[in-house]
Amino acid sequence: MRYLPLTEADRRNMLSVIGAKSVDELFKDVPQSARLPAKIAGLPDHQGELEVERAFQAYAAKNVSPSSAPFFIGAGAYRHHVPSTVDYMIQRGEFLTSYTPYQPEITQGTLQYLFEFQTQVSLLTGMEVANASMYDGSTGASEAVLMANRITRRHKALISGGLHPQYRRIIETTAHWEGFSALAAKADPEGLEDLIAQVDKETSCVVVQNPSFFGHVRDFSQLSAACHAAGALLIVVVTEVVSLGLIKPPGEMGADIVVCEGQSIGNGLGFGGPYVGLFATRDKYVRQMPGRLVGETVDADGKRGFVLTLSTREQHIRREKATSNICTNAGLCALAFTVHLTLLGEAGFRRLAELNHAKASELADRVSSLPGVKLLNDSFFNEFTVRLPKRAAPVVEALAAKRILAGVPVSRLIPDDPAVDNLLLLAATETATEQGMGPLVAGLKEVL
Amino acid sequence: MVQSLDRSQGRIGGAAADTSVASAAATFTGNRALQIEEPLIFEMGQAGRCGVDLPEPTKVKDRLNGLRRSGEIGLPGLSEPQVVQHYTRLSQKNYAIDMGVYSLGSCTMKHNPRINEKVARLPGIGDLHPLQPVSTVQGALELIDRLAHWLKTLTGMPAVAMSPAAGAHGEMCGMMAIAAALEARGERARRKVVLAPESAHGTNPATAAALGFIVKPIPANERGRVDLAALKAALGPDVAAIMLTNPNTCGLFESEIVEISKAVHEAGAFFYCDGANFNAIVGRVRPGDLGVDCMHINLHKTFSTPHGGGGPGAGPVVLSAALAPYAPYPWIVKDGEEWRIAEEGTKAEGAPLGRLKAFHGQMGMFTRALAYIMSHGADGLRQVAEDAVLSANYVMASLKDVMSPAFEGPCMHEALFDDSFLKDTGVSTLDFAKAMIDEGYHPMTMYFPLVVHGAMLIEPTESQAKEDLDLFIAALRSLAERAKTGNAAEAFKAAPRFAPRRRLDETLAARKPVLRWRPSNNPPEGDPMKQAAE
Numbered sequence: 001m002r003y004l005p006l007t008e009a010d011r012r013n014m015l016s017v018i019g020a021k022s023v024d025e026l027f028k029d030v031p032q033s034a035r036l037p038a039k040i041a042g043l044p045d046h047q048g049e050l051e052v053e054r055a056f057q058a059y060a061a062k063n064v065s066p067s068s069a070p071f072f073i074g075a076g077a078y079r080h081h082v083p084s085t086v087d088y089m090i091q092r093g094e095f096l097t098s099y100t101p102y103q104p105e106i107t108q109g110t111l112q113y114l115f116e117f118q119t120q121v122s123l124l125t126g127m128e129v130a131n132a133s134m135y136d137g138s139t140g141a142s143e144a145v146l147m148a149n150r151i152t153r154r155h156k157a158l159i160s161g162g163l164h165p166q167y168r169r170i171i172e173t174t175a176h177w178e179g180f181s182a183l184a185a186k187a188d189p190e191g192l193e194d195l196i197a198q199v200d201k202e203t204s205c206v207v208v209q210n211p212s213f214f215g216h217v218r219d220f221s222q223l224s225a226a227c228h229a230a231g232a233l234l235i236v237v238v239t240e241v242v243s244l245g246l247i248k249p250p251g252e253m254g255a256d257i258v259v260c261e262g263q264s265i266g267n268g269l270g271f272g273g274p275y276v277g278l279f280a281t282r283d284k285y286v287r288q289m290p291g292r293l294v295g296e297t298v299d300a301d302g303k304r305g306f307v308l309t310l311s312t313r314e315q316h317i318r319r320e321k322a323t324s325n326i327c328t329n330a331g332l333c334a335l336a337f338t339v340h341l342t343l344l345g346e347a348g349f350r351r352l353a354e355l356n357h358a359k360a361s362e363l364a365d366r367v368s369s370l371p372g373v374k375l376l377n378d379s380f381f382n383e384f385t386v387r388l389p390k391r392a393a394p395v396v397e398a399l400a401a402k403r404i405l406a407g408v409p410v411s412r413l414i415p416d417d418p419a420v421d422n423l424l425l426l427a428a429t430e431t432a433t434e435q436g437m438g439p440l441v442a443g444l445k446e447v448l
Numbered sequence: 449m450v451q452s453l454d455r456s457q458g459r460i461g462g463a464a465a466d467t468s469v470a471s472a473a474a475t476f477t478g479n480r481a482l483q484i485e486e487p488l489i490f491e492m493g494q495a496g497r498c499g500v501d502l503p504e505p506t507k508v509k510d511r512l513n514g515l516r517r518s519g520e521i522g523l524p525g526l527s528e529p530q531v532v533q534h535y536t537r538l539s540q541k542n543y544a545i546d547m548g549v550y551s552l553g554s555c556t557m558k559h560n561p562r563i564n565e566k567v568a569r570l571p572g573i574g575d576l577h578p579l580q581p582v583s584t585v586q587g588a589l590e591l592i593d594r595l596a597h598w599l600k601t602l603t604g605m606p607a608v609a610m611s612p613a614a615g616a617h618g619e620m621c622g623m624m625a626i627a628a629a630l631e632a633r634g635e636r637a638r639r640k641v642v643l644a645p646e647s648a649h650g651t652n653p654a655t656a657a658a659l660g661f662i663v664k665p666i667p668a669n670e671r672g673r674v675d676l677a678a679l680k681a682a683l684g685p686d687v688a689a690i691m692l693t694n695p696n697t698c699g700l701f702e703s704e705i706v707e708i709s710k711a712v713h714e715a716g717a718f719f720y721c722d723g724a725n726f727n728a729i730v731g732r733v734r735p736g737d738l739g740v741d742c743m744h745i746n747l748h749k750t751f752s753t754p755h756g757g758g759g760p761g762a763g764p765v766v767l768s769a770a771l772a773p774y775a776p777y778p779w780i781v782k783d784g785e786e787w788r789i790a791e792e793g794t795k796a797e798g799a800p801l802g803r804l805k806a807f808h809g810q811m812g813m814f815t816r817a818l819a820y821i822m823s824h825g826a827d828g829l830r831q832v833a834e835d836a837v838l839s840a841n842y843v844m845a846s847l848k849d850v851m852s853p854a855f856e857g858p859c860m861h862e863a864l865f866d867d868s869f870l871k872d873t874g875v876s877t878l879d880f881a882k883a884m885i886d887e888g889y890h891p892m893t894m895y896f897p898l899v900v901h902g903a904m905l906i907e908p909t910e911s912q913a914k915e916d917l918d919l920f921i922a923a924l925r926s927l928a929e930r931a932k933t934g935n936a937a938e939a940f941k942a943a944p945r946f947a948p949r950r951r952l953d954e955t956l957a958a959r960k961p962v963l964r965w966r967p968s969n970n971p972p973e974g975d976p977m978k979q980a981a982e
Contacts, residue, residue, distance in 0.1 A: 001828045003559055005913035006835050014842040014914065018858070023834045026841055026858045027732060029701035034737045039826040043601055046825035049563045055822060056815070060572030062587030064580065073577045076806060083500060085532060087569070090756075093546030094539035097560045100758035102552070102893075104954075105947035106885055109542035110757040113535070116489050119964040123522045129963050135613035135760070138806030146658075166806040169792060173776070173802025177624045179660050217513040248515040261806075268569075271588050272578030272807025273613065274760030286961065292758070297957035300942075300950040309957040315616070315650035316896075320657035325616045327651055332756030339535055342489050343499030345525035354505040361508040379513035400581040408579045415792060430502070 001046055064403060066269065070436035070443075072363070074383040074427025075213070075408040076137070076164050076239045077272065078264045080352075081431055086266050086339045090332050100292075100328070104307045105299075110331065111306035114294040117338040124244045124341075125258040126251025127280035132292040133329040133337075134277030137261025141167045141207065141237050142174045143290045143324055144257045144279070145182070148205035148233040150288050150323065155180035156202045158195055161188030162212030164239055165413040171207065180204070187414050189376055189385055189423055191216030196226040203232040205257075210236055210250065211243055214410075214425070215380035224254025233257060241265055241278065242429075243381040245353025257281045265344075266336030276333035287313060290324030352430060356382035359428040366441050367426060372448060376423070383427035385410070389448060392424040398447040404439055483948055486537045490965045493524020499531050541948040542757070543890045549912055549920045553862045553893040553905025554649075554697060556727050556749035558836075561823065564753070564816035573815060578807035582788055588811065589780050589787035595818045596780070599745060599764055602829070603726075604736025607772035609765045609779070611809040615724060616651040618744025618763025619691075621776060621804055623655050625742060625767060626689050626718045628774035628801040639688035639717065645674055647698055647897040649722060652691040661688060668899055672698040672855040672864075676707055683715035693722035694738070695729065697897040698855060699840065699862030699905065709739030718742070718771070726750045727909075728837055728861035731830030741768040747810075751817035762813035773798025778808050835910035836861040839917060843908055846921045850928040854900045861909070867902025869928060874937030877902040880927060882951065885944035887923045 006014075011023070020026055027035060039045075047055075066079055073079070090096065094109060101107030101114075114132045121130035134140035145157045157175065159168050159182055168184050175182035185193055191214060195206055206227055211217045224234040236250035238260040250258045260278035267275055281289060287310065295309035315322040344352060360382040368375035372389030388395055392409035399406040410423035428437070478485045510516055526534070543550065550557035568574055576588055596608045609625075612618035623642075630636040642656035646665045653663040666682055669675040674692065690712050694702045702708065709719045721735055721743035727750040735743050747753045747762040755761075767775055777800050778791045789808060824832060837860050844853055844863035852869040867877045881891035881904070893905040908917060930936045944950060 001824065001831060003561060003823065004828070004831060004835055004910055005916075006838070006910070007914075010914040011835075011838060014838055018838075018841045018845040020841070020858070023838055026837050026860075027701070028858065029703040029860075030729070030733055031703070031706050031738075033706065034733050036732055036734065036830075039731060039830045040601060040734075041826075043598065043826035044822070046828040047822055049823070052563055052819055052822050053567060056567035056570055056573065056591075056819065059587040059591045060570045062590065063572045063576055064584035065572040066575050066577060066580075067571055071577075073579055075579050077578055079575075079577065083528075085499070085528060089532070089535045089539075091565060092536070092539045093560075094542040094544045095535075095757055096565075096754045097545035097557075098542045098757050099550070099552060099555055099557060099755040103543070103881070103885065103891055104952045105882070105944050105949045106543040106890065107541070107757075108948050109538035109540065112486070112488070112538050112541070114757075115963075115965070119488075119490065120523065122964050133759075135617065136806065139613060139617070139804070164806065165792070166803060169777075169803040170805065173624075173804060176802065177627055177659055217511075217515055219513065219515055244517070245521070246517055247512055248517050268574050269577045270568075270574055271576040271585070271811035273805070273810040274762070274812050276760075286963070293961075293963055295957040296962040297953045299952045303949060305949040305952045307952045307954050307957045309954065309961060309963075312958075315654035317650070318654070319650045320653035320663045322650070322654040322657075325620060325651050325654035325658055326614075327616050328614045328759035328761050330760045331758035332754065333760055335535075335757065339531065341523065342526055342534070343528060343531050344523070345493065345498050346495070346521055346523040347525060348498045348500045348502060349521065349523055351502045351505065352500075355502060357510075357512070358505040358508045361511060362506070364511075377511070379511050379515075381512070397581055397583065400584050405577070405580055405584065412579065413792070 064405065066405060069403045069405050070439045071405045072407045072426045072428060072440060073405055075413065075425050076261060077269055078240055078427060078429055079269055079431055080264050080429050082266055082268060082340060083343050085343060086336050089339045090336050095335055096332065101308060104305060108305060111294050113335055113338055115296065115306050117334050118294060120338060120341050121278045121280050124241065124249065125260065125280040126249030127258050128283045129286050130278060130280035131289055132294050133334040134279050134291055135330060136273060136275040136277045137237065137239055137259055138167045138170050140259040140277030140279050142170045144235045144259050145171050145205055145207060147257060147288050147290060148235060149180055151285055152204040152231060152233060154202055154204035157182045157204055158198055158206045159184040160195060160208040161185035161193050162191065162214060162216065163207055163209045163237060164213045167237060187417055187420060188212065189214045189420060191218065191377065196223055199226050199230045199232055201230055203230055205233040205235050207235045207237060210238060211240065211381045211383065215377050215384040217247055217379040217381060220253045235259065240381060240383065242353050242356055245349045246357055247381060262337045266340030267333050274330055274333055276330040276337050288323060289313065290326055292329050355430040359430060359432045360384065363426060363428040363432065363437055366437060367444065370445055370448065382429055383425060386424050386426065388422045388424055391421045395447050399443050402443055404443045406440055482540060484537045486534060488965050489524050489526060489534060492530060493526055495525055497525040497527050499526055499528040548888065549908065549916060550890040551892045551906045551908060552890060553907040554724065554896065556907060556909060557755065558752050558909040559911035560752055560754045561820060564819040567819050568812050568815040586787050589789065591818060592814055593780050595814050598821050599766060602730055603743065603766045604734030605766035606769050607767040607775060609767060609775040611776060611778065611805045612744065612763040612765060613805055613810055614759065614761035615744050615746040615763040616655065617804065618765045619651055619655040619722065622720050622742035622744055622765045623659050624801045625771045625774040626720065627659055628799065629771055630688055632799060639686055641687045642689050642691060643682055643687060644691045647696055647899045648691060648693060649697060649724060652722060656691065672700045673702050673704065674708060676704050679708060680711050683711055683717065687715055687717045689718040689720050691720045691722060693724055695725045695860040698900065699859040699864050700855060701860055705738050713739065724749060725861060728833055730833050731826065732833050742766065742771050747813045747817040752820045753813045753816040760810060760813065762810035774801045776801050777803045832910050839908040839910060839912060842917060843906055843921060847924055850925050862905055862907045864900060865904040866900045870931055873931045873934055875931040875940045877904055879940035879943065880931065883927050883940050883943040886946050889920060889923065
């Protein structure tokens with residue numbers, strides 16, 4: 001077996017040093033009834049690299065790759081071009097095969113890029129401080145609500161109807177099992193919601209998304225003022241982080257906690273994960289933050305270095321009193337994010353955002369000019385909602401049969417609300433081309 | 449003197465402390481051959497530089513609701529070669545499995561095969577959108593189901609929830625499933641107590657507490673196992689579950705596990721097994737045969753998905769028949785010849801506990817783990833457990849005369865030592881670990897589990913050749929013998945001396961947190977970057 005260096009002679013030799021006759025003796029603490037005498041039946045034996053690769057190629061061949069089809073799907077995960085440098089860097093063994101920087105003297109590489117990452121996230125969101133990343137945006141949103149509950153010592157979260165429905169479900173699940181209340185507003189496809197009147201003295205936080213799940217771009221300054229007047233926090237979720245290159249950041253709208261899905265920068269679609277959650281807040285709340293934090297310090301020679309810090313918040317120190325049970329971040333995905341964003345820089349990131357907005361504008365104009373199709377958005381970044389003259393799910397299926405990946409029928413994520421049955425979410429990023437948009441518009445025309 | 453923060457100690461050409469390498473090996477740049485001092489990207493950027501070439505966007509009318517971002521974001525501009533050099537230099541400041549023995553116990557730093565990386569990136573796998581029509585992702589769903597089949601078969605459990613993003617997330621999932629089962633029985637309000645050994649991972653109490661359970665510790669016996677009598681005494685109508693790692697965090701198999709699970713079930717409670725150490729028993733023991741109700745599997749440990757500097761992981765949770773109905777959305781079903789995903793609102797046979805993560809779980813980790821599993825096969829996985837246990841016992845046997853094993857008898861995949869061999873030497877566990885760095889090794893896990901004084905937890909894994917283990921053992925023997933001379937404390941305290949950085953001031957970092965770069969926080973005075981600028 002190519003991964004196992006010990007030879008039979010090594011094993012015999014090692015057993016004799018140990019003073020055991022066989023490896024079975026080392027398992028003597030396992031109750032006899034639970035010891036399997038031989039390998040588990042019904043599972044195949046080991047295979048060579050060639051056979052393994054072929055098996056995965058066979059799985060891949062049963063899927064439609066976005067690179068081989070017109071593609072306009074978003075809804076919380078976005079297809080962007082990732083420069084080759086990014087994937088090369090994250091596959092360097094020193095990054096790929098290291099672990100949590102518990103020994104800072106020999107993990108300065110990881111620690112420095114996480115410090116840079118925290119700075120980049122603070123800048124993008126317009127916030128004062130960011131952590132070293134969360135599992136993803138969706139789990140980060142629920143952690144943000146828990147953090148707001150800790151800070152305000154209140155137990156009622158208001159959830160916007162513009163929040164991604166799966167994010168909402170995760171917060172509701174957490175609320176149910178961890179014992180707080182999560183009041184979700186009705187789905188808001190038109191972008192007309194105003195939650196200010198619902199904020200009261202029991203509200204711990206209001207969770208909104210910008211652009212919303214349906215694509216609307218909103219200013220939450222008044223909502224944040226209302227939250228603060230009531231002693232509540234404003235949590236702003238961003239599922240398309242590229243939008244921050246063009247849209248006023250949540251920090252400038254008075255957000256207290258910002259959670260972003262960072263997948264768009266550096267990380268491929270990967271069928272939903274692993275992604276990277278960005279999590280930022282105000283300095284005064286830093287000790288209530290979940291997740292890891294990297295801080296600057298000096299070494300014994302006075303040289304600048306970085307360490308994991310403020311770990312008295314974390315489970316390995318605080319155990320049942322920890323701010324969260326989380327013990328990993330999304331290190332390698334955070335590396336992909338930070339390498340890509342460093343390549344982009346100020347000019348590239350802004351231009352990328354402009355390109356996305358331009359492509360989506362073009363797509364919105366073309367699709368909404370089809371008979372019976374209505375664009376619901378006055379504002380959007382790279383994704384918008386259209387109302388079709390018929391149910392969206394079969395339309396998407398019909399287009400998939402033509403190998404056109406046409407967007408997400410809203411009913412897939414909100415299955416229990418007939419009012420959204422005809423709604424289709426469409427996204428266009430810098431990867432959209434005429435070779436994609438042409439067939440999409442023609443295909444829609446045909447099936448509608 | 450060595451530990452002093454007097455920045456003049458680090459200055460090039462400054463006075464040399466006897467143990468300071470910085471001055472002895474002073475260079476003009478502050479670099480030391482392959483070790484290149486590297487500024488932050490924010491100190492390197494120049495307006496007008498960019499590492500990408502993007503086309504000019506078509507001019508369109510803003511549809512941003514008047515919310516166009518104004519002012520600088522503040523991101524630095526770097527060209528592509530600068531970016532490549534920056535991250536390459538940073539990478540060279542990291543230790544990694546690819547470089548050698550990474551004995552960090554409890555973390556299972558085993559070889560990460562590159563075929564796994566390749567197949568995870570195949571077009572049609574790595575680039576799929578999670579919300580593509582299911583008719584266009586049939587192969588992806590089949591792949592997840594195939595991994596699920598392996599996980600269920602290897603653990604002897606009937607169901608698995610695939611979506612948790614990491615081990616701790618899997619714990620949350622499993623404990624929520626237990627809470628859901630109790631709720632269905634009408635016993636949730638009554639059963640408020642979760643029992644966990646004092647040696648448990650910190651995530652166990654943190655998870656239970658988050659769900660409103662009261663965590664009660666159960667003591668260990670002198671053999672490092674759960675004290676069965678104490679456990680039985682603690683079990684009552686108020687107990688919801690026990691959370692137990694097996695093999696436990698001392699690297700020992702809970703030999704009374706069958707009695708433990710029997711007692712737990714008789715008390716009407718559930719048995720949560722922390723599967724962090726499943727790598728020690730895969731192919732040789734099925735947790736289902738031990739009476740486990742649920743167990744998370746850290747795919748990055750047992751099944752070698754890369755640790756990536758601390759994530760991403762994946763933590764699927766296998767579930768017993770009693771807990772299977774409460775598994776969270778989503779799950780995958782086969783409907784005739786078609787694969788489907790049960791998502792929100794799907795009529796379920798059970799009572800799903802809700803949703804824990806957007807989309808369908810950590811697909812990139814599933815792909816890698818399945819590639820690892822297929823490469824090993826049923827025969828190879830069993831060998832993995834055997835070699836991991838053999839290697840740990842070999843390390844234990846080879847060091848037991850110079851270091852102090854915490855417990856008698858064979859261990860499983862980890863060799864645990866306490867610090868009694870360092871008594872009166874002036875050398876602490878921390879010092880010993882830092883000295884290992886100078887010898888070219890990543891230290892073992894220090895001070896965990898908490899039940900052992902000055903714990904040193906060594907997990908060699910199955911991936912090291914015997915000759916590499918022999919050198920590692922010889923290095924530790926040499927360090928232990930040097931410590932025991934009684935006059936080496938100062939040298940140990942000065943370690944590491946040859947790493948990219950010497951010991952870092954963690955107190956300063958926590959007392960005055962600097963968590964991001966700002967234009968005002970330039971490199972400190974003694975930093976070579978500062979001197980280069982001067």
